[in-house]
Amino acid sequence: MNQSSRSSIAAIVEWQRPIYRDPTTLRPEQVCPHCKRKTTEYRFMIDGHIIVTHHCPEHRDVIPMRSVIFRDDYTGFVS
């Protein structure tokens, strides 16, 4: 085993270490059901009714789901 493969295994172990999150700090966010990115909320007033739509940067108009698991747009996390 050479030096570079050993250090990559160490990086994987580091990544898998569980991160303690206090449940009281977990706030569900509206996320895209396909990619778990946070959606952008748009509100329209049409005929006196507020219409709310959610937009995913990748999947466009989506029906969001609420989840405490969501992804920010950084590479390296695949759900």
Ligand SMILES: [Zn+2]
């Ligand atoms: Zn999406």
